[in-house]
Amino acid sequence: MKRASFLEHVAWTGAGIAYSLGAGGLLTGRAVAAGTPGTIEFVQISDSHIGFRQAANPDVAGTLAMAVDAINALPAQPTFVVHTGDITHLSTASQFDDARAILSRLRAPLIALPGEHDVVGNDFKPYLANFRIPHSTGGGWASWDAGGVHYIVLLNVFNFEKLGLLGSDQLEWLRKDLTAVGRTTPVVVFTHVPLYALYPQWGWTTEDGTKALALLQPFDRVTVLNGHIHQVVTHEEGNIRFASADATAYPQPKPGSAPKPGPVTLPRGDLLRAIGYRTVEIDGGNLRFEDSALG
Numbered sequence: 151m152k153r154a155s156f157l158e159h160v161a162w163t164g165a166g167i168a169y170s171l172g173a174g175g176l177l178t179g180r181a182v183a184a185g186t187p188g189t190i191e192f193v194q195i196s197d198s199h200i201g202f203r204q205a206a207n208p209d210v211a212g213t214l215a216m217a218v219d220a221i222n223a224l225p226a227q228p229t230f231v232v233h234t235g236d237i238t239h240l241s242t243a244s245q246f247d248d249a250r251a252i253l254s255r256l257r258a259p260l261i262a263l264p265g266e267h268d269v270v271g272n273d274f275k276p277y278l279a280n281f282r283i284p285h286s287t288g289g290g291w292a293s294w295d296a297g298g299v300h301y302i303v304l305l306n307v308f309n310f311e312k313l314g315l316l317g318s319d320q321l322e323w324l325r326k327d328l329t330a331v332g333r334t335t336p337v338v339v340f341t342h343v344p345l346y347a348l349y350p351q352w353g354w355t356t357e358d359g360t361k362a363l364a365l366l367q368p369f370d371r372v373t374v375l376n377g378h379i380h381q382v383v384t385h386e387e388g389n390i391r392f393a394s395a396d397a398t399a400y401p402q403p404k405p406g407s408a409p410k411p412g413p414v415t416l417p418r419g420d421l422l423r424a425i426g427y428r429t430v431e432i433d434g435g436n437l438r439f440e441d442s443a444l445g
Contacts, residue, residue: 191297193221193258194340194428194439196234196377197397199267200252201245206400206413207421210239214252216444217398217427221256228258228429229296234377234395235265235307235342237281241273246280264290265342265378266307291320293327299432300331302339306356314343314356321361328365336371336435343378346385346392349405354379366390373437375428379411382441396426396441419445 198214207213221231233253238245253260262281269277278290283303286292293302304324306314316324331337339345345359356362366372372390380397381404400413401424416424422445430439 189431190224190226190228190429191299191432192430193224193228193231194234194375194395194430195221195231195398196342196395197236197265197380197399198233198249199236199239199397199399200249201239201242202399202413204413206415207425210399211248211252213422213425213444214249214398215255216422218252218255220442220444221258221427224429230259230261231256232340232375233260233262233281234340234375235263236267236377236397236399237262237265237277239267241268241270241276243276246276250280261303261340263303263340263342263377264305264307269307272308287323289320289323291323297432298435299336299338302327302337304339304341304345304362306341306343306345306359313350313353314341314345314359316356316358316362321358321365324362325365328369331369333368334370336432336437337366337369337373338437339366339372339374341374341376344376344392344394345374346387348379348383348385348392348394352405352411354405354411363387363390371435375430379405381424391437393428393439395428396424396443398425398427398444401425421445 195217199210202210237249261283264277274290282290283292290305291303304316304320306316308315308317343356344354345356345362348354367388370389374390374392376394379394380402381394382396383394385392402411403414423443426441426443428439428441430437
């Protein structure tokens, strides 16, 4: 799909990473600028968990609003904003209403994926009624072309008790979709759960993700951006570069540093430094991203 036609329908709706061990044992990362900054192509936000009411963040609506305000205040607006899932905490009607009210304030078009918290009971109807990506398939996944880049949205929160899962129908769609894409075309993939085995013990992987990665491996430049783990972690496998994103709600512990994943409670100032959003620039097909904290 051409850029203009796709974005018309969503109108409402290389940096290295410097890691440090931050407050609460969190693995934090911020992009290191390289070269002359270009135009911001898109912004990634994730894991807003609207409806969450625990000590880790008693005002998730407020921190999502802070992220929206920061994005709206950028010197130049991005082509789009992508939310990589867990928009809500329990996928209730009121939580979707509250999330839409905040996200509708974005000046840039919004593309929103579901996380497992948005499809409680494996029910995709509330998510699809509120945030379905225009021109997506019946299952909700989608692709489009813009600025010489091929973008793909994959939904991998089916049957989440089995970790992330794409399913045979989506994998076959992906195979057919990629047959029309040139091998030198940069490919950007958005998912909620990591496609690779980031930390399977905590469900931070996709059961059939290796099948999708095998389809992506022949391309020269592939970037996979996901949410779900509430922190910045990067990884590379051959020509595929992975980067998870901070949440706007609350952080989680770094892999293996706690008995199980879950909200980490920090003082307010530390919380705002552990959550945020990501800006992405594309120059000649090369992605350069920077992760910005809310505080």
